[in-house]
Amino acid sequence: MTLTAGWFMGLAAVLFALGGAGVLLRRNALVMFMSIELMLNAVNLTFVAASKALGQIEGQVATLFVIVVAAAEVTVGLAIIVAIFHNRASADVDEFAELKG
Amino acid sequence: MQNAALLPIAPELVLLIGMLGVVTSAVLLGRDRREWGSIAGVALAVAAVLAVMQWLSLGGEPGTLHYSARGLSIVRSPMVVMDAYSAFAGVAIFSLGLLGLLAAWDLVETLGDRGAEFVALLLLAVAGLHGMAMSSNLVLLFLSLETASISFYVMAGFTRDRLDADEAALKYFLLGSLASAVFVYGIALSFAAIGSTTIYGAGGIRDFFSNTIVTERGVLLVGIVMIIVGLGFKVSAAPFHQWAPDVYQGAPGGAVGLMAAGVKLAGFIAIGRVLAAGFAAQIDQWASIIAIVAGISVILGTSLAAVQKDVKRLLAYSGVAHAGYILTAVTAGIFGISALLFYVTTYAAMLLGAFAIAGVVTGPREGPSPFAAWAGLRTRSPELAMAMAVLLLGLGGIPFTAGFVGKIQVFTAAASAGYLWLVVLALLTTVIGLYFYLKVIKVMFIDPVADDTDPIEASITTRTVFAVAVGVTILFGLVPWPLLDIVRDALPL
């Protein structure tokens, strides 16, 4: 059995789903955010796998951009989470439900 | 044309230079000096002028393709496209940005030395918004979208001391990141199916569809759905809309206008580019998805707006409905683009104006804007009340406002695409729309005056903003023909 691109993309899909489940199930903002990072990495895996299979470099380039974006999100995300922790001494997202309705 | 290579990205360059100028001058000037505001303003104005030049350089020939760069030697297709569509989007987005800056100025003045950061972020966000309009490459589109979004995450929480602003920022950030992940996953999957992330050029997405008969379309469809979801989230189409009310309500009154209007404007322009141009060949696949999303949006948006007691939340939910209305035009593919452009530009202006007024009524730093604060506004500030009334009527699609002309167009487009049921559904929800817009008018004009009867004075900047918004609403309601002629020509390639 050879590992075709399909396997990698399947793995990526599983990772993506796991990341999504993490967002839904974890209450800590940081962990949720990490789950999103996991999803982004699943995307990267997909890009790379497809790029390899198609013989296109475009996908690999895309991966770099996604990584950069993920990094940018981290900085901003952490800043926001820190600010909110500063204000409320908690990072539990279930406690932030002032705005609703 | 000489130096054409730089013209397509010239506005972005100007904005980035402006951003640097703002940050450095803020450091140089020190506290309590806000001259950097004019730098930002000039940058935005120059960007808008450059967009006009882009339009003119196309020589009135819609759809002339200009590449900004040859790209990497292996990649034969362009990253950036300059066509009538992107040029029009440029004019609209940069003008909106300028108005957004004016609207935010009251807020900026309260921010002290952090004001410059805010303005810099604003410029960055605007650059990102227009990047969405000119991207030929989906990854660049993602990048632009993230540039704008991340700036907005920060702007939403800029008044850090306020709990609701924090909450808004966190929600916006978490959900926005989630949506971005889905969006970029969609790009990856469509890349896997097509072999390109670029719309135009040899080997691009359009090229692929014109040369290939797609038989295995599973991955492609998943990709398209996820791209729609990602962009649909940005324009707050239901059921991906839930962030919008909370964020709009929690975000500072001075900042929320541009956040809301800008993202809608650029988001729909991107949707038009990606779906109507990029995936035009697959219209039979995605038009019905769009129709469903539009249907859910108009129903949920209006019925939820009908029960709101906060003007900003109400505007957010009505924005969901408006997203639905605009999406009805998307079902017609390329034939709905003119309608989409007309609607979304005028809508953005009205929305920005309405939020600007909210920023005056309940304060530029404040989040919530409950009805109680609006009661009897007519005595506290007849000017604001009148302007708000006009904007609300425009949003409600009353004749002789731009909103009416826009509705006519999007619904005509949808009907011509055969989605008559959607048109009827959407029109019925406009009735509910009328209900809640008039409810606000009732609060302002009919209900007894609240205890707080101090007159409200709007600053010259916000005054300019809602004056322009009201002007757009009425002018393009009475004589929409010039704009109609322009959007007719402003089609993507």
Add this chain to the structure above:
Amino acid sequence: MTDLIWLLIALPALGAAVLVFFGRRIGEPAAGWLATATVAGSFAVAVAAGAGFVTGDLHPTTIDLFSWIPTLGVDATLLWDPLAVTMTFVVTGVGALIHLYAIGYMHGDPRFGRFFAYLNLFIASMLTLVLAGNFAVMFVGWELVGLSSYLLISFWFEKPSAAAAGKKAFIVNRIGDWGFLVALMIVFAAFGTLDFGTVFESAPEVLSVGTATAITLLLLVGATGKSAQLPLYVWLPDAMEGPTPVSALIHAATMVTAGVYMIARTGALFELAPVSQAVVATVGVLTALFAATIAISQRDIKRVLAYSTISQIGYMIFGVGMAAYTAGMFHLVTHAFFKALLFLGAGSVIHALGGEQDMRKMGGLRKVMPVTFWTMVIAWLAISGVFPLAGFWSKDEILGAAFAKGGLYTGLWAIGLFTAFLTAFYMTRWLAMTFLGQPRWSDDAHPHESPWVMTGPLVVLALASTFAGALNTPWRLAFEHFLEPSFELVTQSLPPENIGVVVALAGLSLILVLFGIAVAWRRYTTAELPAEAGRFWYVTLHGYWIDEVYGRVFVLPGKALSAWFARVLDGTVIDGFVNGLGRTVRGFGAAMSTLQSGWVRSYAAVFGVGVLVLLVWTLVRGGVI
């Protein structure tokens, strides 16, 4: 001269207009004189223009004034023929006298001018009705007399009963008008025109018996309303709330005979519908009997006359119903004289007694009011049908015609004959209770004879009541010949050819009448009024409670239904649905807003579900899974 027929209507109409606006300024008695002058002027025009028919020089003429409703082809057309002339004479002649009388009667009323405006309006309306050259114009007059009648009955509107009576009159009339209106619809559909000439001439070819019957029965509905016949007579007794000249003019002499006139006018249509004719005759004679039985026990001086009017018009309807048009019209004319006379006499009495109308508080007025009394004696004999006064000739002509027709009509004749007996009885009772016997009026009443403007008309009318019979006697059918041009298209029912039979019939009825008079005379010229106790008196005094029955059967359920419509159907059902729709939208919104819980993870969940649903739906639709 016929070109100026429009003046007949225009004069009183102008008078009405002037008096409505300037009546108060013109004041008393000038306003009255002005009004009287316009009617007298009309009478003069009528005499001048109608004389030609007596000499036979003139033929029926149609005068087209102007195009009225072009889309229906309806013009404002007047028809000047002997029938119209007859009615015009009655309306303007009797009308002028009553105007004159009213100058005295209404003396001191704060709205003196307004009263004459209304009277003039009535004359103009009535003339429109009788002069109409097509159905539409006739309908105009038909409704306008209803209006005038409403205005005049409720003239003393401060009295709730008067206001209610006026309203009742108009509404009941409207019910009849509905029949008229529907008849016009059918006529228009069938003929394409409403013009009398065209309709009557082409009727035999155009109309089937069924259609003709429908039209004529609907016309009868109209006639029962206006002419107070069964079952729509109920408004007339109440209409006595109006000032007495009104009762005389409208509710005795002229307006209530409009139905008779209308049936006579449309005889060409009735001709084609024998069933309708029988129905009309039956309604007429039954009304005559029915109203006479009620008249017997009434105690109000005017109510007796009101029921008597209903009864007498029953005779006329009976007459025109069986196509005895001349006889019916003849009775119409004579009745106009003696009934107007009776009402004016009653008015004179009421006037003298300061508004008292209860006959039990009268009696013995003979000596105090000699002119009134003697004119009333003539009227009494005339209406009772005593030879040789007017009523005798006209009533017996109707009865004779019925007898001659035979069959069903023999039965009707018998009823009519019996009614003649009743008439004699109750009129004698009326005269006796009012003028004979002992005075029973209250101490503070100071009866006196009325001024000349009131007694003058009495005398003139008394003379007319005495001699009008000569118009048409079996030996000299002047009236019949006069009317001939108007009835060229119809076959009239006539009294028996054999003069001996006529005389015998007349003798029979005269005997019955004298018997009736005798019975009543014995009973009511006593010192003490007989106690009218017993079931018969009780039932008839209350008019068989027909008003109450109508109230229970029509008015109350109608109001209840309306209230149900308003409250339940409109308020609960429809508005409930509408408001419910609004509530549903808001309820849906509220339910959805619970999804908007504020928890970021639930938003993410909704987002995820949305993505999944869209994915599944797209893939299924795309045929992938």
Add this chain to the structure above:
Amino acid sequence: MFPALSVLIVLPVLGAIAVAVLPKRRPELVFPVALAASILPLGMVLWVLWNFQVGEAGFQMLETAVWSETLGIGWKLGIDGISLFLVVLTAVLFPLAIAASRSIEDRTKAYMVSMLVLEAGLLGVFLSLDLLVFFAFFEIVLVPMYLLIGIWGSGNRAYAAIKFVLYTAFGSAFLLAGIIALGLITGDRIGATASFDFRDMLGVGLPASTQLWLFAAFGIAFAIKVPLFPLHTWLPDAHTEAPTAGSVVLAGVLLKMGTYGFLRFNLTLFPQASVDLAEVMAVLGVIGIIYGAAVAIVQPDVKRLVAYSSISHLGFILLGTFALTRQGIEGGVFQMVSHGLTTGALFLLIGMLYDRRHTRRIDAYGGIASVMPIYAGVFLFMAFASAGLPSLSGFVGEFTILLGSYLTLPGLAVVAGFGVILAAIYLLWAYERIFTGPVVHPENEGLADLGFREIAIVAPLVVLIVALGVYPKPMFDRIGPSVDAVIERIESGTGYVAPIPGPTLVVRAGETGED
């Protein structure tokens, strides 16, 4: 050529602007300026009336300015016999309504601006030949009306105002969908993206099923406006709570937008559907006649009573229209005008009483005729005019309608005739309770009779009502050709033959009865 119709629409708008820019410190100028601004269109209308070519069936004084080729929209105005008198009615009622608004003290300026904008909108509705522009005017009317009811109304005004707007907007939603669909179909036929030109649309032969759908879409909007049972419950609330001028305009002109729409659009654009649905519509009309009248009888509020009477009267118009006979339709057009005059006058009169006593409850009055004789006289006149008394305008309309509808819908015409009886009942009973009898409430004793200004307001209506009742020919001469054109259009578009009354009708009825 002189753009008379554009000027007509623009004049009130200019008037509104003029009122709006009046200096704040001169509040006394608002009323005269507004009044003058509403009289100007009346002068213009008289000019139009004078220059109207009698005997011409088509649109006159056409103005065409294409706005957008691609969208097929343009400023296209025209007037024909059907719209002419509705325009006249609008121009006549507005000055009177404004003149009757002296008692408005709160935000007078905004009030007058609303009124003038409303006038422009209504004129636009009747003059537009482009369906989108028509729709724009149709819809814009909601805004000033909402404000008029909501701000200057009485009692439960907020509810009434929003109910009015939502009801109408609900219908408009379908109307707009229908217009868009029809515009696209039309564009398809003439080789453009879309065309909303009414005259282009006339050239499109639609299949019967499409006609049915579009008829329904247009019909719902117009049915709500008319209003037709059971879509009528907005009307009593709106009429009752609106200020006097609002009620006058609402009943006098706004309702006519519905009947006008049916006649102008449904009948001509969807002839087959009109023929197929004629009976249904007529039945609804007749239900309205009886139901409206029946409910009017028991109303304790005099304004509500007149409001329900409007439902009844408008039912007549609908019956006449869908009888699909010349007489019925011409009568309908006539009745639109007549009802505007009589009901407008009744609302004006009620307003005058309301100004004095601030109640509309019937039982708060009684014996008013003794204290206000002139008022009582005028009121009674109007009541009879409304009840269709011959020689007044109401009769001409109803009579023509009934005779015309009997030709095709005999049963319904007969039932509709009962409406005439009921009208007498509710009006006279109300009159009896308000005006006759003794003065029972002491607060009514000192009521002043009509003043000069008030008499001047109602006098023109009295004159018009009598004039139209006695000599309606000039109106019919102008209405007739245009209605004939409508009938011919229905006949040419379907197998329908409009009956000609007279002996031939019997034969034809027999023929059609067999096949």
